[in-house]
Amino acid sequence: MNSEVLHKLQTIVGNKNFLNSEEDKICYSYDGTPLFYKQPEAIVFPQDEEQISQILTLANQEKFAVIPRGAGTGLSGGSVPVDNSIVMVMTKWDKVLEIDKANLTAWVQPGVVTGALQALVEKEGLFYPPDPGSLNVCTIGGNVAENAGGLRGLKYGVTKNYVLGVEMILPTGELLRTGGKNLKDVAGYNLRDFVVGSEGTLGVFTKILLKLIPKPQQSITLTAYFKNLSDSGNSVADIIASHITPSMIEFLDSTTMQCVEDYTKIGLPGNAEAMLLIEVDGRGSAVQDDAETIENILRKHNAFGVAKATTEQDALRLKGARRSAFSALARKKPTTILEDVTVPRSELPVMIEKISQAAKKFDMYFGNFGHAGDGNLHPTCLTDERDNAGIANAHRAFDYIFNEAIILGGTITGEHGTGLAKKQFLESVAGIPGVEFMKKIKVSIDPNNVLNPGKIFSISPRCEGSLPRSVQHDHKH
């Protein structure tokens, strides 16, 4: 990227919103995904919609790539720079613009931190359910771009279930408004739901309209331990079959429990193969009834150490083990590869077994935990990226896991996105016609492939007009 283009960018955003020192480029060369790094040519903090539009127009003229990002907590490399790219940081767009109590909606800027929004609306008796693990750091814009999930997905769904509208700057510089406060709207194609989870490849979000719900009046949290993995799986299956919909059913395997105990000393037993964390919420006596039914199911399947919390403080203590799982595992080795495989929930016990097999087969150190209620597991490989043989084995183990998941009707990612990390597996899960469909849309909306290129899939260099660009070939190093 030549200095003239860099100067133009600096002129658009102003000196104090433009960075290109070596140190700054290193800081913005990665996100939460291990093994993916690339330095951008510059970092810009746009101040308004017009600046974003001007930057994208320039990108189309000068054929450089623009990588939008929020807090950079993504786990699939979605905001990692590519060759000849600049990073566009949206964290300063952090205002909650409106909370509409009559319509139960909130207009927010994309840089609002998810946890901060939750705290704010809960003061009003309202509730924003999506709760990704990084909620105290991550931003709504990134949540929408990745369609982030979280612990409450089983009952409350994921980010897409709470996005009512967006305003975004298209790759060609126009402002697109889609959706609104209407609870039902079928005017034309459903662009709103389509751009959720498009991983920053179709536009830069500038305003997001979220749906809120009334805060659940009460909740009961239960934890239980199992000496046999299969007892925990059967408990989950029986709870689902009993037609209760808990707000969470979380699973931790023995490795994860052990790491959590080393880290937090909260008294997890050393002789358990699995732990379940279950929360039911709602109103009235149904909550107690559900908790009782669940407790009976757990005991039937030989659970031990069953604990029950009815106050928020006690519940937070019980949830501590699950909330600290990732950090606890990450302490063990220099490199933590957290995956995101999802299967139809009836196949969960099989998938847990396959993950154990993968760890043994490739002689890798794996923890496993996740959202058992909706079939979404986070097998986590603890390794060291300086150990080439170890990394090669980790990849082999994950290839095995993804392949087994697909055989079971599952998918390669439940809530982290495809990004750079999973694009090589996309065809095997979405099919060739599916990936072609996606690419056709990307090409029609971003003809010069300037916005977050090479994420999700690679577009072949196109032959009409613009020269083939190296940006489309992203590298790991």
Next chain:
Amino acid sequence: MNSEVLHKLQTIVGNKNFLNSEEDKICYSYDGTPLFYKQPEAIVFPQDEEQISQILTLANQEKFAVIPRGAGTGLSGGSVPVDNSIVMVMTKWDKVLEIDKANLTAWVQPGVVTGALQALVEKEGLFYPPDPGSLNVCTIGGNVAENAGGLRGLKYGVTKNYVLGVEMILPTGELLRTGGKNLKDVAGYNLRDFVVGSEGTLGVFTKILLKLIPKPQQSITLTAYFKNLSDSGNSVADIIASHITPSMIEFLDSTTMQCVEDYTKIGLPGNAEAMLLIEVDGRGSAVQDDAETIENILRKHNAFGVAKATTEQDALRLKGARRSAFSALARKKPTTILEDVTVPRSELPVMIEKISQAAKKFDMYFGNFGHAGDGNLHPTCLTDERDNAGIANAHRAFDYIFNEAIILGGTITGEHGTGLAKKQFLESVAGIPGVEFMKKIKVSIDPNNVLNPGKIFSISPRCEGSLPRSVQHDHKH
């Protein structure tokens, strides 16, 4: 369309699955939408995926249009033929292929009747919530194509909230599979949610995977009458503000009530300006508590004749007035134009008033009813299509209504689709960049514009390769 092409079609589907007599062409020249008619060149009943693919391949070669349809109950002209088109009827694809009780899903063919599916799954203690007015006739394929709503939308959402996967033949003949039994899946763009509501313009559905939920254990239905319209609106606002989420809040105005009473003689009062029908459902004492809270709110706002049903039979009687509203109105005049305007629910009282104003201003006979809980109203103009002046005034009245809805942040269609009937209003609600985005996608997926062309929007004749086609210009006559 020349006889050679017709013969090729006949060969593909077989003689008994091919119709082109004048009588048949008349039967398939319309759907549930008044004022839109066009005879197709032929009607085909494909027997398998391969035949659909062959027909679409032929359509691309010979440049004719293919109009897929189910029961033809649509209310926006989505399945009305266009020039130089054939109708592809999917009603014989009527098998429920699988009910998976472990994962709470059902694989169905697109021709399954919605109400029949509901009855079937309810026998298993399961529930398929979307309940469009035509549920005893309409088919799942059409529901998915139009993203159909219904009375239970407020609590349970609409069709898109229950589509987990689809198999469809793309306009260019390939089979696309998207989605599956995973409750979470972010591998690539969200094609599954995108094709829901695409009105038969992006593919012909051949298999649909639906999400089921446990059947609600109990429900309480309430009806109430109001002497003042504003009392009914304030009741709805107070119910929402009380953080109760009823499964339905339905509204009928005095004209609709009068027509229903003339038709059904169920004893609706003659001195009411409005009626509300409310249902709460769920488990345990919360259902009784909610019903009591609602009853108090209704009485506070001067409701009279409040009735409450706790048995299914009594509830069906109370719901009868609402379920028969469309038929009752349709008896009054030869032509019934049922519209589908939706506003943020806080604006509902204003919108109801604007609809009354439109009726007075243009001297038209209007009934008004709909889903008050989610801001979706069905203003219904009773007229006679042989009366040109009357039809012109009806159009002026609806133009006024749509315009007022858009000013209030509303939309031109909540659950009926854009089709032919509303495409002229699409830009005013979706914006020019939005409509351009939609058109780019349509062009990239259906380059010869063979599948249900001219619905939602018109694609300008394209200049690369194929000749401009008259199909793209649809007519009313």
